[in-house]
Amino acid sequence: MTTTSTEPASGSQWRHFTSAGAHRDTVTITSAAGCYFWDTTGKRYLDALAGLHSVNIGYGPWPEIEAAASKQLATLPFFPNWFGFANDVAEQLAERLIGLSPFDDGAAFFVQSGSEAVESAMKLALQYHKIRGDVQRNLFVSRTGAYHGVTMGALTLNGSDVFRAPFEPLPNRIRKAAPTYPYRCQWCAPVGHCNLSCGDDVETAILDAGPENVAAVVIEPLQNSGGALVPPDGYPQRVREICDRYGVLLVLDETICGFGRVGEWFGSIRFGFQPDIITMAKGLTSSYAPMGAMIASSGVAEPFFSKDSRTFMHGSTFGGHPVSSAIAMANLDIIEHQGMLAGVRQKSVKLRAMCEDLASHHPMVAEVRGDGFFIALELVKDRERRLAFTPEERSQLISKVLMPGARRRGLQMKFDDRLELAALFTPPLIAAEDEFDIMVSTLKSVLDEAWTEVHAGRVSGSC
Numbered sequence: 001m002t003t004t005s006t007e008p009a010s011g012s013q014w015r016h017f018t019s020a021g022a023h024r025d026t027v028t029i030t031s032a033a034g035c036y037f038w039d040t041t042g043k044r045y046l047d048a049l050a051g052l053h054s055v056n057i058g059y060g061p062w063p064e065i066e067a068a069a070s071k072q073l074a075t076l077p078f079f080p081n082w083f084g085f086a087n088d089v090a091e092q093l094a095e096r097l098i099g100l101s102p103f104d105d106g107a108a109f110f111v112q113s114g115s116e117a118v119e120s121a122m123k124l125a126l127q128y129h130k131i132r133g134d135v136q137r138n139l140f141v142s143r144t145g146a147y148h149g150v151t152m153g154a155l156t157l158n159g160s161d162v163f164r165a166p167f168e169p170l171p172n173r174i175r176k177a178a179p180t181y182p183y184r185c186q187w188c189a190p191v192g193h194c195n196l197s198c199g200d201d202v203e204t205a206i207l208d209a210g211p212e213n214v215a216a217v218v219i220e221p222l223q224n225s226g227g228a229l230v231p232p233d234g235y236p237q238r239v240r241e242i243c244d245r246y247g248v249l250l251v252l253d254e255t256i257c258g259f260g261r262v263g264e265w266f267g268s269i270r271f272g273f274q275p276d277i278i279t280m281a282k283g284l285t286s287s288y289a290p291m292g293a294m295i296a297s298s299g300v301a302e303p304f305f306s307k308d309s310r311t312f313m314h315g316s317t318f319g320g321h322p323v324s325s326a327i328a329m330a331n332l333d334i335i336e337h338q339g340m341l342a343g344v345r346q347k348s349v350k351l352r353a354m355c356e357d358l359a360s361h362h363p364m365v366a367e368v369r370g371d372g373f374f375i376a377l378e379l380v381k382d383r384e385r386r387l388a389f390t391p392e393e394r395s396q397l398i399s400k401v402l403m404p405g406a407r408r409r410g411l412q413m414k415f416d417d418r419l420e421l422a423a424l425f426t427p428p429l430i431a432a433e434d435e436f437d438i439m440v441s442t443l444k445s446v447l448d449e450a451w452t453e454v455h456a457g458r459v460s461g462s463c
């Protein structure tokens with residue numbers, strides 16, 4: 001069968017994380033510009049999710065990116081970074097990324113996605129310890145609810161059972177620590193101030209695994225799952241101390257936080273983490289080409305480079321693809337020249353205030369949290385009692401009211417139920433007040449509808 005780009009989705013593409021029902025209801029997108037995209041019927045949507053938290057510079061058009069890709073295709077469309085060869089643009093990108101990273105020095109390793117970056121970090125941690133004679137360190141600590149990808153290793157790290165369950169039994173590789181979630185923190189919520197017990201829970205997880213068995217702690221600077229969970233003051237330092245105490249590597253998964261989302265090049269810099277390894281993808285090219293990377297500190301890289309015969313036994317054909325690398329370089333230029341990091345810091349004050357205003361008037365919004373252009377609103381049944389929706393209610397609300405309601409109104413955003421129910425905004429970094437107005441007023445209208453449904457008893461198990 002021949003299809004054209006204007007025909008509706010045929011169902012022949014097996015789309016990712018898509019249920020059978022959602023396959024039938026798929027909306028096919030044909031074009032995008034700035035913060036907006038259009039479907040086959042010509043309907044316009046505001047993309048308050050930036051693709052998948054990833055189109056950081058927005059949809060353009062950016063002639064700089066087109067020129068960089070065309071030039072690279074014409075000069076060197078491909079050459080692998082293998083067998084004693086490197087392509088020049090991947091070399092330049094590596095140097096530039098290290099300069100932007102929280103490390104003074106180090107080594108960048110390129111892959112194609114966030115999952116593979118996390119996978120690479122896990123394998124690097126395992127081989128690093130083995131080289132140093134710590135052969136038994138093969139467990140990892142990650143946080144409840146967290147998402148770190150889909151490849152088998154990264155999958156084992158996920159602190160959310162929904163992604164793991166279809167594939168169990170998986171290697172029992174992970175010990176879970178608490179997320180940084182003051183609103184529902186088992187330790188500090190009752191007393192009203194943070195005593196960093198969530199940081200100490202990382203130590204509890206390490207001790208539970210046996211410190212001699214733990215290779216690395218893997219966390220996001222600001223956790224996406226559960227709704228933009230910000231680390232409290234002192235948490236980054238506490239986790240660093242704990243990792244140092246037990247000889248465990250600290251991996252910061254910057255897949256979403258990197259490249260301006262929280263107003264700095266990396267979330268580690270924004271919050272003051274001192275990692276051993278960082279992973280990234282998405283905003284590295286603003287998703288104009290698939291690319292991920294891992295940067296290891298010089299301390300972690302050193303054992304691999306100090307002996308001629310030693311090799312990190314990991315790699316793939318497309319790692320450091322020259323066209324992706326050229327696009328990444330142009331993307332970094334745009335972020336830098338357009339002052340997008342400072343722009344996020346400045347504009348996010350307004351976005352935050354508008355969300356706070358919605359929260360103060362809407363009975364379903366319990367709190368606003370997050371940082372920069374990474375903002376979540378926790379949605380509850382009863383604000384006074386902090387009463388959460390049941391898992392069935394959450395899933396019904398998302399699939400029957402919230403997602404379709406936002407889509408009908410032309411707003412692309414996310415509703416997350418991996419911990420409690422949260423609405424999430426991660427707009428392109430170019431978004432400004434006009435977009436904030438649409439985001440917040442549309443969300444209000446969607447929440448009004450949801451509140452009516454809940455109180456009419458049309459959401460199962462509701463009060």
Ligand SMILES: Cc1ncc(COP(=O)(O)O)c(C=O)c1O
Pocket residue numbers: 052112113114115116118147148149150220224253254255256281282
């Ligand atoms: C924190 C984090 N790590 C890893 C991944 C996996 O990235 P990818 O989908 O590019 O494999 C994601 C994807 O959303 C993510 O949010």
